Amino acid sequence: xxxxxxxxxxxxxxxxxxxxxxxxxxxxxxxxxxxxxxxxxxxxxxxxxxxxxxxxxxxxxxxxxxxxxxxxxxxxxxxxxxxxxxxxxxxxxxxxxxxxxxxxxxxxxxxx
Amino acid sequence: xxxxxxxxxxxxxxxxxxxxxxxxxxxxxxxxxxxxxxxxxxxxxxxxxxxxxxxxxxxxxxxxxxxxxxxxxxxxxxxxxxxxxxxxxxxxxxxxxxxxxxxxxxxxxxxx
Numbered sequence: 001x002x003x004x005x006x007x008x009x010x011x012x013x014x015x016x017x018x019x020x021x022x023x024x025x026x027x028x029x030x031x032x033x034x035x036x037x038x039x040x041x042x043x044x045x046x047x048x049x050x051x052x053x054x055x056x057x058x059x060x061x062x063x064x065x066x067x068x069x070x071x072x073x074x075x076x077x078x079x080x081x082x083x084x085x086x087x088x089x090x091x092x093x094x095x096x097x098x099x100x101x102x103x104x105x106x107x108x109x110x111x112x
Numbered sequence: 113x114x115x116x117x118x119x120x121x122x123x124x125x126x127x128x129x130x131x132x133x134x135x136x137x138x139x140x141x142x143x144x145x146x147x148x149x150x151x152x153x154x155x156x157x158x159x160x161x162x163x164x165x166x167x168x169x170x171x172x173x174x175x176x177x178x179x180x181x182x183x184x185x186x187x188x189x190x191x192x193x194x195x196x197x198x199x200x201x202x203x204x205x206x207x208x209x210x211x212x213x214x215x216x217x218x219x220x221x222x223x224x
Contacts, residue, residue: 002155033212042216043156043201056211090155100146101212103155 003027004104006091012110018079021107025072025093031055032074033092033101034066043090049074050096081111115139116204116215124221129192133218135185135202146203147176147187150217156201159187192222 003026013019025032034046045058049068060066063081068074078085088108092101116137125131137145144163148156160169160176162185168177173190189196202215 043214045211045214058211088153100158100161102158105155
């Protein structure tokens with residue numbers, strides 16, 4: 001158990017809908033990262049927050065947004081969902097910005 | 113062109129045998145390099161993390177090497193076990209940046 005908690009574990013929704021994925025980082029970790037992993041693909045970095053502020057942005061679509069709350073948990077919002085958004089979405093956390101990142105077990109999103 | 117390339121893409125070995133996975137990167141300047149193990153459908157788990165000044169680091173049967181001059185790293189697995197079947201991902205962080213750059217991984221299958 002990495003200490004990073006992601007909910008829900010599975011999510012099935014229809015095209016055009018909006019979903020929110022939640023991540024609770026390890027206790028004491030200030031950095032939260034979000035990644036997307038499509039079937040048989042590598043991890044694609046989406047966005048990173050550090051202590052509530054956005055620090056780095058990767059290949060995140062405009063339909064996607066995220067935020068980190070004062071209690072350091074983070075949410076990834078996916079809207080106007082398309083079939084191609086079906087993937088595993090991972091959250092990772094680290095103490096600072098250069099430390100080892102620990103991954104959650106992911107949320108498997110299926111868009112039908 | 114991906115800044116972190118791994119080879120081979122996939123590998124099949126027999127239980128008890130050794131194997132070596134390769135990672136070449138072009139990220140420069142470079143801060144650290146990590147190897148992760150990812151079981152299918154699960155979150156990646158860190159195996160090793162090395163800074164540019166480290167040449168080798170071991171974690172049980174896993175030994176990672178790093179040549180910062182040639183920008184190459186390898187992960188050597190000794191006396192493989194069935195539980196080593198997974199994807200192994202090389203991840204590089206550039207100097208003074210928050211982004212982690214992921215390779216697409218090597219899928220290892222260990223057969224009895």
